[in-house]
Amino acid sequence: xxxxxxxxxxxxxxxxxxxxxxxxxxxxxxxxxxxxxxxxxxxxxxxxxxxxxxxxxxxxxxxxxxxxxxxxxxxxxxxxxxxxxxxxxxxxxxxxxxxxxxxxxxxxxxxxxxxxxxxxxxxxxxxxxxxxxxxxxxxxxxxxxxxxxxxxxxxxxxxxxxxxxxxxxxxxxxxxxxxxxxxxxxxxxxxxxxxxxxxxxxxxxxxxxxxxxxxxxxxxxxxxxxxxxxxxxxxxxxxxxxxxxxxxxxxxxxxxxxxxxxxxxxxxxxxxxxxxxxxxxxxxxxxxxxx
Amino acid sequence: xxxxxxxxxxxxxxxxxxxxxxxxxxxxxxxxxxxxxxxxxxxxxxxxxxxxxxxxxxxxxxxxxxxxxxxxxxxxxxxxxxxxxxxxxxxxxxxxxxxxxxxxxxxxxxxxxxxxxxxxxxxxxxxxxxxxxxxxxxxxxxxxxxxxxxxxxxxxxxxxxxxxxxxxxxxxxxxxxxxxxxxxxxxxxxxxxxxxxxxxxxxxxxxxxxxxxxxxxxxxxxxxxxxxxxxxxxxxxxxxxxxxxxxxxxxxxxxxxxxxxxxxxxxxxxxxxxxxxxxxxxxxxxxxxxxxxxxx
Numbered sequence: 001x002x003x004x005x006x007x008x009x010x011x012x013x014x015x016x017x018x019x020x021x022x023x024x025x026x027x028x029x030x031x032x033x034x035x036x037x038x039x040x041x042x043x044x045x046x047x048x049x050x051x052x053x054x055x056x057x058x059x060x061x062x063x064x065x066x067x068x069x070x071x072x073x074x075x076x077x078x079x080x081x082x083x084x085x086x087x088x089x090x091x092x093x094x095x096x097x098x099x100x101x102x103x104x105x106x107x108x109x110x111x112x113x114x115x116x117x118x119x120x121x122x123x124x125x126x127x128x129x130x131x132x133x134x135x136x137x138x139x140x141x142x143x144x145x146x147x148x149x150x151x152x153x154x155x156x157x158x159x160x161x162x163x164x165x166x167x168x169x170x171x172x173x174x175x176x177x178x179x180x181x182x183x184x185x186x187x188x189x190x191x192x193x194x195x196x197x198x199x200x201x202x203x204x205x206x207x208x209x210x211x212x213x214x215x216x217x218x219x220x221x222x223x224x225x226x227x228x229x230x231x232x233x234x235x236x237x238x239x240x241x242x243x244x245x246x247x248x249x250x251x252x253x254x255x256x257x258x259x260x261x262x263x264x265x266x267x268x269x270x271x272x273x274x275x276x277x278x279x280x281x282x283x284x285x286x287x288x289x290x291x
Numbered sequence: 292x293x294x295x296x297x298x299x300x301x302x303x304x305x306x307x308x309x310x311x312x313x314x315x316x317x318x319x320x321x322x323x324x325x326x327x328x329x330x331x332x333x334x335x336x337x338x339x340x341x342x343x344x345x346x347x348x349x350x351x352x353x354x355x356x357x358x359x360x361x362x363x364x365x366x367x368x369x370x371x372x373x374x375x376x377x378x379x380x381x382x383x384x385x386x387x388x389x390x391x392x393x394x395x396x397x398x399x400x401x402x403x404x405x406x407x408x409x410x411x412x413x414x415x416x417x418x419x420x421x422x423x424x425x426x427x428x429x430x431x432x433x434x435x436x437x438x439x440x441x442x443x444x445x446x447x448x449x450x451x452x453x454x455x456x457x458x459x460x461x462x463x464x465x466x467x468x469x470x471x472x473x474x475x476x477x478x479x480x481x482x483x484x485x486x487x488x489x490x491x492x493x494x495x496x497x498x499x500x501x502x503x504x505x506x507x508x509x510x511x512x513x514x515x516x517x518x519x520x521x522x523x524x525x526x527x528x529x530x531x532x533x534x535x536x537x538x539x540x541x542x543x544x545x546x547x548x549x550x551x552x553x554x555x556x557x558x559x560x561x562x563x564x565x566x567x568x569x570x571x572x573x574x575x576x577x578x579x580x581x582x583x584x585x586x587x
Contacts, residue, residue, distance in 0.1 A: 009491035010406035017403030024459035028436035112563035113520035119559035122547035176582035225429025246431040262435040
């Protein structure tokens with residue numbers, strides 16, 4: 001079909017996608033790197049400043065703080081979301097009667113959008129909101145917190161909303177993985193008298209490798225570029241404790257019109273994403289191949 | 292009537308009364324565990340349930356005890372919230388935006404995936420790889436230069452500009468989905484079409500694209516979720532609230548930190564309602580869209 005004269009047809013088929021993707025994704029990607037070496041502030045002219053943006057970036061506590069928060073956030077979300085999703089899936093996988101219902105209910109938060117989830121939780125987190133009221137009613141008043149106002153816990157409180165929203169998502173991905181495990185393996189394990197833990201470590205964990213890859217990848221992509229949750233819940237505060245790289249880029253550009261700085265921060269985010277996703281995919285591929 | 296019904300009822304043996312047989316006991320324990328698990332799942336989504344119930348309670352009732360049982364129900368909260376976040380016009384905008392983006396993404400993506408799935412040359416592999424590269428790049432990496440580009444093209448505050456951005460952002464996932472699907476379609480049908488004299492474009496639109504229906508459904512549920520829920524794109528590239536989407540207007544006009552629950556909760560549910568309805572209807576496609584790639 002696409003050999004010989006068909007080559008031209010292949011090019012025509014590819015043209016619209018290549019044009020849109022090239023102009024609106026690849027070109028900005030390249031221009032962004034160039035922009036990061038300038039002091040562009042949205043105006044018609046800008047000066048080449050070399051590595052100055054990067055130097056001030058590396059010495060800027062706000063940017064370094066945002067980098068650090070992004071990393072912590074990604075690690076917390078990755079571990080908790082994947083862990084809880086796996087736990088839920090491993091329990092539901094053998095409870096056929098309720099599996100569909102329970103996983104559909106768990107999935108509901110994943111459908112209500114980060115903005116809407118943040119609306120709900122910003123009420124629950126208020127000093128006089130749902131969580132503190134509940135703790136008070138249970139006689140656990142000592143655990144009451146100003147959840148989003150305390151710099152040492154605000155980031156985790158924001159991450160908790162992220163986790164709450166997507167545990168169900170993680171769970172159904174693992175459940176799809178469970179559905180792909182041949183029954184004979186479990187029957188053989190039963191015959192050999194393998195216990196539950198052994199079954200998990202020897203059969204389920206290795207057989208779930210593709211599902212784990214999908215989960216880890218999705219969670220990393222989402223959390224390294226996290227924006228909606230901190231924007232709505234805390235707007236980066238208190239004292240920048242929930243500022244992330246994405247939020248910083250947004251502020252650079254749209255509050256300060258500092259496109260050069262925004263682009264430099266974006267390159268930092270790109271490097272973080274490339275390093276983390278390459279590392280993760282090497283590790284995960286090795287696991288999948290070992291299967 | 293079966294034979295067993297005619298037999299006189301037999302009193303259960305004494306030992307059966309005190310200790311039920313293991314199978315039945317296990318079944319009963321299983322049922323209790325099932326019930327407990329459903330309760331745990333409901334507790335987990337209780338913030339959502341609380342929002343749902345509270346959104347119908349009157350402001351006075353809510354003030355007295357936000358976690359309590361409702362005493363008076365009303366729909367007026369919804370009317371107020373809808374007006375505040377310009378729900379009707381923004382929902383219409385978002386719906387049109389989502390539909391237009393879905394059409395562009397599926398047609399352009401499928402067109403590109405067809406040769407990419409069939410060819411095994413070095414350049415086609417390179418093109419495919421450069422598309423897939425886009426899967427991992429957060430929009431924030433390109434948002435500053437993209438903003439300048441849209442400004443130079445006079446596409447800021449323009450609905451068509453938004454469709455273009457969403458199409459570009461979702462092409463990687465479309466190309467990824469469609470290419471792996473094309474590789475599984477046998478070539479016999481296309482060969483038959485070309486023997487009948489159909490050119491590549493007719494073959495594509497009348498033979499290949501219709502075969503892609505299942506994966507298109509999966510892709511589009513995924514894409515609609517992305518477009519409907521996206522906040523940053525309308526926030527950055529649109530300034531006129533009358534053109535903007537549900538999420539951007541909800542964010543701009545409803546401050547979740549000061550708003551009373553009676554207005555905040557309906558706002559939260561209004562934004563989510565269209566997708567929740569969609570989920571109930573297309574539950575199967577949504578789940579398969581979300582779990583693609585989880586099984587080898």
